[in-house]
Amino acid sequence: MTLPMKILIADDSRVMRQIVTRTLRQAGFDGHDLVEAADGQQAYDAVTNEKPDLVLSDWNMPEMTGIEVLRMLRANGVQVPFGFVTSEGTPEMRGQAEDAGALFLITKPFTAEAFRDALDPILG
Amino acid sequence: MTGNAPTDEDLFAIAEQVWSSYLDLEGTSPLIQMPRTKPSSDVSASVSVTGAWRGHVVVSCTMPAARSAAAALLGIELDEATEDDVTDALGELANIIGGNVKSLMPEPSALSLPVVLVNGSPGWPSASEVCQLNGEWLGESVAVQVLESTNEKGA
Numbered sequence: 001m002t003l004p005m006k007i008l009i010a011d012d013s014r015v016m017r018q019i020v021t022r023t024l025r026q027a028g029f030d031g032h033d034l035v036e037a038a039d040g041q042q043a044y045d046a047v048t049n050e051k052p053d054l055v056l057s058d059w060n061m062p063e064m065t066g067i068e069v070l071r072m073l074r075a076n077g078v079q080v081p082f083g084f085v086t087s088e089g090t091p092e093m094r095g096q097a098e099d100a101g102a103l104f105l106i107t108k109p110f111t112a113e114a115f116r117d118a119l120d121p122i123l124g
Numbered sequence: 125m126t127g128n129a130p131t132d133e134d135l136f137a138i139a140e141q142v143w144s145s146y147l148d149l150e151g152t153s154p155l156i157q158m159p160r161t162k163p164s165s166d167v168s169a170s171v172s173v174t175g176a177w178r179g180h181v182v183v184s185c186t187m188p189a190a191r192s193a194a195a196a197l198l199g200i201e202l203d204e205a206t207e208d209d210v211t212d213a214l215g216e217l218a219n220i221i222g223g224n225v226k227s228l229m230p231e232p233s234a235l236s237l238p239v240v241l242v243n244g245s246p247g248w249p250s251a252s253e254v255c256q257l258n259g260e261w262l263g264e265s266v267a268v269q270v271l272e273s274t275n276e277k278g279a
Contacts, residue, residue: 001183004218009245012237013210013212013215013216013219014198014212015194015198015213015215015216016196016216016219017196018198018199019146019216024198058237060219060223060237062237077256087219087220087223087224087235088220088223088224088225088226088227088235090226090227090231092231094234105159107218107223108220108223108224109141109142109145109146109220110145111145
């Protein structure tokens with residue numbers, strides 16, 4: 001196990017934040033410091049205030065969508081590793097995510113294995 | 125409906141993935157496909173799609189099934205599941221299934237945030253059914269419907 005990292009989980013659904021937390025554990029990423037945000041604005045503010053090492057963000061959220069959060073972070077020079085965990089994964093969205101600087105897009109429903117594949121290069 | 129409309133089987137394949145990922149991790153209580161019947165209206169959760177395709181994806185189930193889903197998704201005991209837990213859980217199920225259905229539809233379109241109705245009879249007067257899944261989980265009825273808006277665009 002490497003040094004604990006701070007991970008921001010941004011999702012307007014309390015249930016999904018819980019599932020993401022559990023899946024991180026099932027994927028073997030225990031012991032990290034988890035921070036939560038319940039909408040896009042909270043996510044942006046949490047990145048600014050909490051300075052996480054990784055952001056796992058939903059796409060469709062109130063206040064600001066996940067892609068808007070990512071674009072605003074990059075526009076302000078914040079280069080935090082950022083990945084999407086979303087119920088939609090159209091080619092168009094994947095293209096938008098990649099263009100904005102996202103490292104990955106995991107679609108719901110996801111398995112612990114999908115988390116391992118996406119996060120191992122960052123957290124492993 | 126233009127393009128390849130999703131079928132009852134497509135809907136079951138999506139639901140099966142959701143169940144195996146979140147609601148039946150041990151593989152001991154799968155969602156079983158059942159003959160078509162009128163969905164239970166104990167709890168209904170829906171998301172709407174607007175854009176190149178317009179319609180609704182509705183997840184309906186009995187209250188015991190909704191409580192079991194809430195307990196499984198939140199990792200809590202069945203008797204700890206509150207009505208808020210049920211609302212959040214069913215809303216998230218509608219969001220996940222709706223997002224997957226949206227991916228099968230013409231783009232571009234947008235998915236709404238979920239709306240959940242407990243102990244009511246929801247209605248979509250200007251919509252017709254595209255496909256429907258009737259299922260049984262833990263002996264309780266669960267249904268998913270895809271409805272397409274039938275009124276003219278911009279009307």
